[in-house]
Amino acid sequence: xxxxxxxxxxxxxxxxxxxxxxxxxxxxxxxxxxxxxxxxxxxxxxxxxxxxxxxxxxxxxxxxxxxxxxxxxxxxxxxxxxxxxxxxxxxxxxxxxxxxxxxxxxxxxxxxxxxxxxxxxxxxxxxxxxxxxxxxxxxxxxxxxxxxxxxxxxxxxxxxxxxxxxxxxxxxxxxxx
Amino acid sequence: xxxxxxxxxxxxxxxxxxxxxxxxxxxxxxxxxxxxxxxxxxxxxxxxxxxxxxxxxxxxxxxxxxxxxxxxxxxxxxxxxxxxxxxxxxxxxxxxxxxxxxxxxx
Numbered sequence: 001x002x003x004x005x006x007x008x009x010x011x012x013x014x015x016x017x018x019x020x021x022x023x024x025x026x027x028x029x030x031x032x033x034x035x036x037x038x039x040x041x042x043x044x045x046x047x048x049x050x051x052x053x054x055x056x057x058x059x060x061x062x063x064x065x066x067x068x069x070x071x072x073x074x075x076x077x078x079x080x081x082x083x084x085x086x087x088x089x090x091x092x093x094x095x096x097x098x099x100x101x102x103x104x105x106x107x108x109x110x111x112x113x114x115x116x117x118x119x120x121x122x123x124x125x126x127x128x129x130x131x132x133x134x135x136x137x138x139x140x141x142x143x144x145x146x147x148x149x150x151x152x153x154x155x156x157x158x159x160x161x162x163x164x165x166x167x168x169x170x171x172x173x174x175x176x177x
Numbered sequence: 178x179x180x181x182x183x184x185x186x187x188x189x190x191x192x193x194x195x196x197x198x199x200x201x202x203x204x205x206x207x208x209x210x211x212x213x214x215x216x217x218x219x220x221x222x223x224x225x226x227x228x229x230x231x232x233x234x235x236x237x238x239x240x241x242x243x244x245x246x247x248x249x250x251x252x253x254x255x256x257x258x259x260x261x262x263x264x265x266x267x268x269x270x271x272x273x274x275x276x277x278x279x280x281x282x283x
Contacts, residue, residue: 015182019191026195026221029214030202038214045195049221052191055182056232058242068249073217073256080210080260084267105204113197120189128236135231135238140246143239155250162254166261 018051035081043074060137188229195222209263209273213256220252 004010021044028041046069053062133139144152180187195218202215224245231241267273 011182012180016180019187022191023194026198026218029218030198030205035208035210035214038211042214042217045218045221049225052188052225053228056188056228057238058228058232058245061228061242061245064246064249068253069217069221072253076256076260077210077214080263083264084210084273102205105201108204109197109201112200113193116193116196117190120193121186125185125234127234130236132237133239135242139239140242143243148243151247155247159250159254162257166257169258170261170264172265 014051015055018048018055021045021048022052023048036078039074039077039081042077043070046070046074057135060140185229185233188225192222192225192229195219195225207274207276209259209266209275212275213259213263217252217256220248224248 025041025043025045025048029038029045030041032038032041046065049069050062050065053059053065199215199218199222202218203212206212206215227241227245227248231238231245235241263273266278270277
């Protein structure tokens with residue numbers, strides 16, 4: 001089959017867009033002062049992650065990432081933002097304390113990043129000789145209904161209990177008008 | 178390190194970056210919703226690490242994908258519970274800043 005001309009560059013461009021969207025979204029989610037911008041950053045980060053999952057041969061996961069994270073989790077957080085007006089009041093801590101705590105947080109996260117990135121890049125990972133299956137949606141479905149059927153049922157139970165618990169907690173304390 | 182989508186290093190470093198931003202946000206955010214968003218970033222870092230390992234270093238590539246699906250389901254459950262708790266806290270305190278919730282502070 002003849003390759004599309006310049007497909008190498010198109011793939012590299014799309015991959016760079018996915019990586020940049022993930023980095024920019026994560027930075028926005030952690031650093032933005034308005035909470036609603038943080039939620040938008042989380043959504044952007046999840047779109048980038050969906051692209052990365054596609055490059056990692058997991059198209060089903062990339063669709064689920066968009067569906068669950070962007071479609072459900074971000075929308076739910078936006079509902080909570082509308083209900084609870086969570087904008088951070090201007091900080092009452094002194095400038096020196098803010099600099100100190102910010103520097104400490106930056107040092108901790110920088111150390112974690114440096115350590116794990118160094119481990120991931122320098123470790124001699126072993127490649128397997130052969131793959132047991134292709135990792136397609138059909139293989140996942142078969143594994144879900146045979147090997148992992150018990151965990152699958154437990155997850156559905158956990159989701160049911162979470163929904164009921166959320167209803168009970170949010171309902172408590174409301175009175176009829 | 179070459180910047181290519183066929184090498185695991187790019188994904189591993191990116192997962193480490195997501196974890197680091199999540200930890201930074203968890204320490205520095207002053208409202209509960211901001212801390213929840215930072216927690217979601219840490220979940221995403223774990224998922225990206227799982228899918229990377231699953232793509233490059235594992236004999237059965239269905240297992241990692243199934244595990245990431247479970248992580249997503251647990252994250253959704255966690256967000257629904259946490260948000261309802263946040264709404265309840267806001268109804269009682271009129272604020273969701275983590276500094277104001279100091280009733281149990283000795």
